[in-house]
Structures are given as structure tokens and as C-alpha cells.
Amino acid sequence: MKITYIITLFSTVLLTSCKDYLDIVPDNVATIDNAFTNRNEAEKFLFTCYSYLPQESYIYENPALLGGDELWTYWPITGLSRLPTFPQEIARGNQGIVDPYLNYWDGQQSGKPLFRALRDCNIFLENVDQVVDLDPFMRDRWIGEVQFLKAYYHFYLMRMYGAIPIVDRNIPISASKEEVRVSRNSIDEVANYIVDLLDSAAAKLPDQIQNRATELGHITKPIALSIKAKVLVTVASPLFNGNNDYTGLANKDGTNLFSRGFDLQKWERALLACKEAIAACEKANIHLYRFSSALVTVNDRIRKEMDIRNSVCEPWNEEVIWGFTNGTGSGIQLQSMPRLNSAYPGNESTFGQIAPTLGMAESFYTRNGLPIQEDKTWDYAGRFMLKVAEAGELDYLQQGYTTAALHFEREPRFYASMAFDGSLWYMENGTWPVQAKSGQAQSRKSAFGYSITGYFPKKLVNWKFVIQSGQAISQEQYPWPVIRLADLYLLYAEASNEVNGPGEETSKYLNMVRERAGIPTLQDSWRDFARNPSTIFSKDGLRDVIRQERLVELAFEGHRFWDLRRWKLAAEELNKPIYGWDVEQEDAGNYYRRKLLYNQRFTSPRDYLWPIREYSLVVNPNLVQNPGW
Structure with a gap:
């Protein structure tokens, strides 16, 4: 069943501006009644839907930057340093259920209220047909953009919490208490719903932005299809595919929230989505970057x-x-x-x-x-x-x-x-x-x-x-x-290895990333310099190689945090000590001594998924908590 979310009657919608090319600041706060009276008002509401996007470069909001083992800071944090404490608390194993850090379910502790975002997306989709001066082409495109946002917000929540309620439409104010008390949908239901939304959005979106002066930042078809590929690779990965830790997780009515047993078809579906996304990127002339500034002379x-x-x-x-x-x-x-x-x-x-x-x-x-x-x-x-x-x-x-x-x-x-x-x-x-x-x-x-x-x-x-x-x-x-072509190429290599094993198709895009990085091909490196050259000829060995390639190529961009979780490797990697050099020393001999900064703690399976806030479970007894919390 597709679960819905409630609207509060007479509520107002906060129109938060989007920076740079989406920097549309409203004159005042619009009510739902007048938000769709004309094109300009509807566009403000469109940007409201965009405004909930998690700010991935903001270290206060993105747990993947300071919540793992790639980047570290001194501790304790002082106010003058302008550093956040919440992500580091996650990195230190101190997440909790009373007031969870970076709570994107309720919009607390530096998390954005993504269920409110879904409500506003539904309001837009339910009312955009009322706009009298909006031409059909632009209406379809805007619908595609909001369908994408709706899918992405579901994905962001799913990646954090696992099984979540699907917010297909808004519940009317006349709904009964039981209708409001929603349950979680299974991972497979959520993933299929997200993919259906992304397919519908992709059909309405342009291949690329034509007016770069005013529209950069809007969603395009390659974006929708690339996120679809990431969604399907995520649900095909060990955390959500054959994970026995979640076998007993079920709703109060006995509905299982995680599928039982490994399903290779999930990887096959992910591989097809990667191919589709790469084709869309090629059509839009998206390719690996090369530095070509004519203003400087460099070696x-x-x-x-x-x-x-x-x-x-x-x-x-x-x-x-x-x-x-x-x-x-x-x-x-x-x-x-x-x-x-x-x-x-x-x-x-x-x-x-x-x-x-x-x-x-x-x-x-x-x-x-x-x-x-x-x-x-x-x-x-x-x-x-x-x-x-x-x-x-x-x-x-x-x-x-x-x-x-x-x-x-x-x-x-x-x-x-x-x-x-x-x-x-x-x-x-x-x-x-x-x-x-x-x-x-x-x-x-x-x-x-x-x-x-x-x-x-x-x-x-x-x-x-x-x-x-x-x-x-x-x-x-x-x-x-948020996603660049090298990321998509490596997702393809990962999915291809799971489906086809080592071979030319699996290494094709992997070698393109390596060539741009200035290192030999996979085959040349392992043949000529490796202690164990046979590693790349087995699926298990190549899987490890592809995973390290993602770590290296996408370092500090916020991918490892989620990769370690979906690979179910966080319990191994995030229980290792964090080291640095002894930076207080003056001479090289003392400076270059490994210094233990922290012994990380990651409790499995608890820490793979965010906890639902304890109070939310009291308000809605139909919700069940994630394992270990």
C-alpha cells in the first residue's frame, strides 16, 4: 500500500530560496490558496520543493563528510571553530534514539524535514494544473522536476532508515486517527516506487540545460537516470540484498520489511540502469573532465x-x-x-x-x-x-x-x-x-x-x-x-562484476577512470607490478579492487560513508583506530610518529541504519524501530 502524509489546514508554506541559479526569493509567504494562481507564484512553490535538498557540501548537514573515517577534526569542538559536533558524534559511535543526530525524518539536529518536503512536492503535483498561464511544455517539465525531487527525498530517507513509509499523496484533514498512523513499506516496495517516479520524471525532462544563464541547477534526464542507477545499485548491495541481520524486522501486522535471500536479478536490473544512464550522459555530451585552460602554461x-x-x-x-x-x-x-x-x-x-x-x-x-x-x-x-x-x-x-x-x-x-x-x-x-x-x-x-x-x-x-x-x-x-560521471562509471563496473564477473565489459569504464587519473590500466598494473596478479581474475578479488577504486577516485566527496554501509563493511572499517601525525612536534623525527586520535566505535547491525526518534514511535505506534535501537 502506498502510504500518505497529512496536511495541516490553513498551513503556510515556507518559501526558502535556492542559491545561485535557483535564487528566487519570494516577496512574501504564500498560502496554498494563491500559490498556483499564476506562473510566477507556481515557480516560487517549485523552488520551495527544491529548497529541502540536503546541502551536501555543508559539513553541518551532510553526515558523509565528518561522520565516517575520511576526514577528522580536533575534539572537543568549540563555538569559535565553526565546526559542527553532530557528525563527529556519529563518527564516534554516539548516535541515540531520544534526539538522533542529523534527523532527516523529523527535521531536527541539523537534519532537514524530508517528510515535509514530500508533502510540499505532493501539493505542487496536485495543484500545478490550476496555473492558467503556464504552457504545457513547461508544466510537464516542472512536473518531471518535482517527481524527481519526490523520488530523491524517498531515496535519501531509505538510504538512512531502510524501510520507510511511501508518501504517495497527502492525507486529507478529515482522515481518521488510524489513517494517519502509517506503517513502513518494505525496501523493495520503496525502491520500486522510487524507480517508477524516476522513470516518469526522465520522460518529461530535457537532455541538457539550454539556457545556462538562468536554468543551471534544474534537473535533467541524465540526472534522473543516474540517480536511478545509484538507487538500484544500493538496493542490490549486501545491506539490502540477502542481509540476514534484518530477517526478523517486520511491521506490527507481520509484514516483512526486508526481502529474504540474495537476488542476482537486483544486480542485473542495476546494470541495465547504469547502461541507460551512461547512454543519456553521452547524448548530453557529459564526459570525463580534462583541464584545458589557455590562461596558464603548466607541465x-x-x-x-x-x-x-x-x-x-x-x-x-x-x-x-x-x-x-x-x-x-x-x-x-x-x-x-x-x-x-x-x-x-x-x-x-x-x-x-x-x-x-x-x-x-x-x-x-x-x-x-x-x-x-x-x-x-x-x-x-x-x-x-x-x-x-x-x-x-x-x-x-x-x-x-x-x-x-x-x-x-x-x-x-x-x-x-x-x-x-x-x-x-x-x-x-x-x-x-x-x-x-x-x-x-x-x-x-x-x-x-x-x-x-x-x-x-x-x-x-x-x-x-x-x-x-x-x-x-x-x-x-x-x-x-552530487554525482559525476566517474561515479557512474564505477557503479557500472561494480554492477557488471556482480553480473558478469571479470572481463572486458567490467573493466571498460574502470580503465577510463584510471587512464584519466594517470595510472596504468587494471590489467597492466596487476600483471607487471602486483604481488598477487591473479586477484583481478576472480569476482571476489575484482570486487575489492573496484571498491578501493571508488574510495580513491571519490575521496572526500561523501561517497565512502554510504558505500561502506551498503557493502556491509562499516563494522570492519569503522572500528579501526583513527591516526594522524604528531602535529605538535618541531622536528621530523618526532613529527612523523603515528599518533592515535580515536578508537572508532561502530556497533553492528545497529549503526547501519539511523534510529527513528523515540517520540515518533510513541506518537505513531504503527512504526517499528530499526534493529539494535
Whole structure:
């Protein structure tokens, strides 16, 4: 049954503006009665539906940035640091049922009220036909956009909570108490409902944005089909496909909320959706990004780094499938980058505070395109020893500078994604050395505003970001890539491996991602340099390889947090200690000692899904709680 949600009579709708190209600020607060009297009023309500989109680049709202093991901060958090506590509480295993952190079910603790979003989407769909001056083409397109938003909000909730109530239409005010007390639909029902909505939306949406001056940020057909692929890969993954931990989870009437047993057809369906999405992207001329600025002259090494960095940070570049416009101002860029220019030390309070972990530094490949423990030419046992950068390392490291052996002979994505003591940071206004030991330019200067691990997520900073005097900055914002083509290519490789196993079809798009990253093909790397070259010829071995490729390619973009959950690997990975360098030290010998920052806690199966707030279960006794809570 498709469950509904209640509207409060005479309620008003808050019209929250969408930034940048969706920046439509209403003159006043509109009621439902006049929201659809003309095109302009209806468009305001359309942007209200957009306004609930979780701001993925905002570290306060997105649990995937600071709630896992990719990025870390110092603790405890002080108000002056402008860092959130809720995501770190999740990373530390402190989620609870009384007032859950990042509660997107009820819209509390920095979570947005996504069930209210679904109500407003339904209001729009039920009333848009009343708009007298809206031409049929635009009406269909707007309906497609809101159908997509409705599907995405369901997906966002499903990914967090698992089985959820489907909000197909709004319950009238005359509904009985029992009609209002909804139950959760099964995972398969929710997934099928989302996919049906996305198919319906895709049929109404344009292949690409024609008027880029006014419409960037609106939903297109490639966006709808790519999210459909992500939805189906998610429900085909181990968390939702054959997970015995949820066998007993059922509604009060005995309806099972999770299917029993593994179903290969879910992977087959996901693979077809990936193919369909890639075809739509090709038709819309979406392809892997290449740096081509004619304004600067750079060598091949820097050009490769900019291929990688700007696939994320170049505004509206050709790789971005869905860019979220409300999102990458000074906030995450300031939090990611230290003050590079020592001529302007200024106030250090909010610079370079979100720090990649030492575990992430170890996750990137060697220059031969292999995990560091797998490359037979790379000294894994000696990775924490000290080493001096010679002339041959000049493009990556500061010549004559002593740093850890871990930082030598790594792949281009390592140097493009992370900065560290002894590294070089290329920007449009120059190449800056990073020196982070105590007393040096990029070290800790106060009680806050520093990297707790000694690493900085360079990948998240646009190359045109310039620090000036005091707190002054000059920056270029970019739309946060909710999904980009490399992500879709790797979803395809993952689904193809589950259906077909190793082979040309599975490695095709994987090798395209690797080639853009500046490393050998999968086959060449494992044949020529691997300790265990047979790994890529088994489905299980290649599965691990594809998973690490996603970690490396999509590092710090908020994917690993959800990937570890859907793969059912969070209990393994998020119970490992978090390490950094000893950043309080002045000399290299003491600085490059692994320092334990926290022993993470992830309780399985409890922490794979968010808890429903305890009070919500009291108000609606038909809801059942997730396992372990």
C-alpha cells in the first residue's frame, strides 16, 4: 500500500530560496490558496520543493563528510571553530534514539524535514494544473522536476532508515486517527516506487540545460537516470540484498520489511540502469573532465593534477551530472585549506580544520596503480621511515625536504587530493609549499583552526581561491558534484562484476577512470607490478579492487560513508583506530610518529541504519524501530 502524509489546514508554506541559479526569493509567504494562481507564484512553490535538498557540501548537514573515517577534526569542538559536533558524534559511535543526530525524518539536529518536503512536492503535483498561464511544455517539465525531487527525498530517507513509509499523496484533514498512523513499506516496495517516479520524471525532462544563464541547477534526464542507477545499485548491495541481520524486522501486522535471500536479478536490473544512464550522459555530451585552460602554461604533471582536482572544483564542468548550486562557498573551502600565503597570516580560526586521516593517505595507490601493500616495487614496511625529496621528486615534493616515505612514488590522485608537510600546492596565483610542523607556516597556531592529522583535503579547494589580508578572500564557488560521471562509471563496473564477473565489459569504464587519473590500466598494473596478479581474475578479488577504486577516485566527496554501509563493511572499517601525525612536534623525527586520535566505535547491525526518534514511535505506534535501537 502506498502510504500518505497529512496536511495541516490553513498551513503556510515556507518559501526558502535556492542559491545561485535557483535564487528566487519570494516577496512574501504564500498560502496554498494563491500559490498556483499564476506562473510566477507556481515557480516560487517549485523552488520551495527544491529548497529541502540536503546541502551536501555543508559539513553541518551532510553526515558523509565528518561522520565516517575520511576526514577528522580536533575534539572537543568549540563555538569559535565553526565546526559542527553532530557528525563527529556519529563518527564516534554516539548516535541515540531520544534526539538522533542529523534527523532527516523529523527535521531536527541539523537534519532537514524530508517528510515535509514530500508533502510540499505532493501539493505542487496536485495543484500545478490550476496555473492558467503556464504552457504545457513547461508544466510537464516542472512536473518531471518535482517527481524527481519526490523520488530523491524517498531515496535519501531509505538510504538512512531502510524501510520507510511511501508518501504517495497527502492525507486529507478529515482522515481518521488510524489513517494517519502509517506503517513502513518494505525496501523493495520503496525502491520500486522510487524507480517508477524516476522513470516518469526522465520522460518529461530535457537532455541538457539550454539556457545556462538562468536554468543551471534544474534537473535533467541524465540526472534522473543516474540517480536511478545509484538507487538500484544500493538496493542490490549486501545491506539490502540477502542481509540476514534484518530477517526478523517486520511491521506490527507481520509484514516483512526486508526481502529474504540474495537476488542476482537486483544486480542485473542495476546494470541495465547504469547502461541507460551512461547512454543519456553521452547524448548530453557529459564526459570525463580534462583541464584545458589557455590562461596558464603548466607541465604535464600539473595538468594531470588539474584534471583530477577540477573534475570536482571547475564550475559546471563537463563531468558533472548533477551539481547542487547551494553549496561550495567559502565554508568548505576555508575549512579545507591552510593559509598558504605566509604574508597574510591573519586570523587562523577557520582555516584548514577538516583533516584527512592517515588511513586515507595509505588508501591511495602507488604510481603503478596498485594498493601500497600490493605493489612489489614499493616499500610498504618502510612507509613511516623518513626520506629526503630529491630533484626527481621536485614536481610533487619540496626538494631537499624531509618527509615520510609514505609520500613518495604515489599516484597523481594522492598529490591532487591531499596536501601534507613537504608537499606543494599549485594554485592559479602560484605554487605554495606546505610546511606543517610546529612553528612552521601551516602548523597549529591556536586552540582551533588547524589540521589534527597533518593532512589537508586539497581536492575540495578551487584553484582560484586566494587568501588576502586579514580574513579577506577571493574565491570561485562551484556546484557540489552530487554525482559525476566517474561515479557512474564505477557503479557500472561494480554492477557488471556482480553480473558478469571479470572481463572486458567490467573493466571498460574502470580503465577510463584510471587512464584519466594517470595510472596504468587494471590489467597492466596487476600483471607487471602486483604481488598477487591473479586477484583481478576472480569476482571476489575484482570486487575489492573496484571498491578501493571508488574510495580513491571519490575521496572526500561523501561517497565512502554510504558505500561502506551498503557493502556491509562499516563494522570492519569503522572500528579501526583513527591516526594522524604528531602535529605538535618541531622536528621530523618526532613529527612523523603515528599518533592515535580515536578508537572508532561502530556497533553492528545497529549503526547501519539511523534510529527513528523515540517520540515518533510513541506518537505513531504503527512504526517499528530499526534493529539494535
